[in-house]
Amino acid sequence: MTSSPLTLWEGFSGATVQSNGVLFEGLDRKLSPLPDSEDAPVHNPPLNLAMRFQMAGDFEINITATLSAANSTYFMFHGVIPMVQDEWYYALSTFKAQIVNGDWCYWSLYHPDNTEGGNAAASVGSNVIYTFKREGTELVFLTNGVEVTRQSDLGLFDDGVVYLSLDEANVGATFLVTEITTTGTVEETPVRRVPKTVGTLRDKAGKFRMGTAVSTYPMVFDEQYRTILGNEFNQITPENCMKFQFIQPARGVYDFYESDKLIDYAERNGMDVHGHTVAWNEATPQWLWDGWLDGTITATEVGEILDEHIEMLFGRYKGRMVSFDLINEPFQDWTDQLRDSVWFQALGRGYIERALRKAHEVDPDVLLFINEWGCEEAGDKQDFLFNLVVELQTAGVPIHGIGLQMHEDVNAEYQASWDADSTSVSKTHLTSAIARFHAIGIEVRVSELDINQHQIFATTPKAVAAWYATYLEACIEAGAHSFTMWGFTDRWSSLNEWYNYCGHGNGLIYDAQYRPKLSYQALSNKLDEMASSLTLL
Incomplete structure (x- = not known):
């Protein structure tokens, strides 16, 4: 023994x-x-x-x-x-x-x-x-x-x-x-430096940020996952380990084990870290919801908890993160109303300004982002986000960027009237969205891209691959801050719980056995095609 x-x-x-x-x-x-x-x-x-x-x-x-x-x-x-x-x-x-x-x-x-x-x-x-x-x-x-x-x-x-x-x-x-x-x-599971090879997405991207969300335990324990991650990407976003309830699972008790591992891995492998997330209606710890709803935590205390949490998180990693999704999905569905989070209930609309000012105070070098879905197309929701950013800018609040999540679908039931293999967002839509925010001095990143197939026709994999390449092309041409997918392998896709584990989660560029798909090759080819543009970055 x-x-x-x-x-x-x-x-x-x-x-x-x-x-x-x-x-x-x-x-x-x-x-x-x-x-x-x-x-x-x-x-x-x-x-x-x-x-x-x-x-x-x-x-x-x-x-x-x-x-x-x-x-x-x-x-x-x-x-x-x-x-x-x-x-x-x-x-x-x-x-x-x-x-x-x-x-x-x-x-x-x-x-x-x-x-x-x-x-x-x-x-x-x-x-x-x-x-x-x-x-x-x-x-x-x-x-x-x-x-x-x-x-x-x-x-x-x-x-x-x-x-x-x-x-x-x-x-x-x-x-x-x-x-x-x-x-x-x-x-034992020390965080390792991954040997780099030529011809990878990371190698071809140069200074352009090719990113992925990261699940920490596979990063630590799964050699295939860890090797592909460090070889193919130069920016990582923590999928879960920096969310509020993971960092502070009990009031005043902080757990930085997983996020420490992620930061350490990134530094050993020369990768930028884009943090994710603090003020969100989801991933809010049960102790905070319970205390607020039963009156044992007051509105004043909610504000103090938010301040302290940001001080602890941003203070611990000061100088070690490039950017951060401080505010996540603030809007309620397709309206201009803010989500009914504990932050909004206790602090009103001002929670956004409060969080941004506090984070900037603790680490003024981190670019602070608002991350939202449904804003890559021109329309009401994009207008709502744009107006919020202008409102913050006018008040002198430090806001540096927005994230366009872009969880896209092809062949879904609600798209039955569309052409097969089409997604909801065109290159024109995406390029226009980036340009609109750039015009007011705001960085834009594709933050959570996956393209899920649902019904699979013979042409679907090729169509999905083409959409990946199209979105990457738009980001490079329009000067996006980064291009990040919400994971890279179906083995750890965040969609798996909602559907049958073995029959879904097919929206990423590697399959569940870590084999690159057509989508991976399409991204690689697009980087080759745009090599001259990338050298100018």
């Missing part, structure tokens, strides 16, 4: 590395749906992956822990890195055991095609050794050597990898892990 270095948990919120082990404390971390949603908060999502075990055949992992008197402790063993988004996570291949008060165990086995669960008595007292192992075609969970459950393997760990995450459900309750041993190999 090999002992695992407990120091790998250093830097996680709710985990304190001590001389005698790692103390885990319940922070009531939740991924919170919007207040009007019928969905329950996702409680204690697996946001503290620290250990990756390399396994072959049968394996065993032992966790020695001391429990507090009344707690509910989670142990999660993942065969695939969970997908985590704004308000949900999807445990693709996971065995989860929840030990309640040291005497009862609830277990669940998650598989893309099958979910099973059950419970059993597990009288362990305050000191316990949890054992999780595979024996042949079965998974076995034991407490202090007593078998709790034995289930069919279902191929959860056929890739020979186990990721471990631990958590405490009850706020303030703790448990101490003093040792973790395994029959496998514990793989």
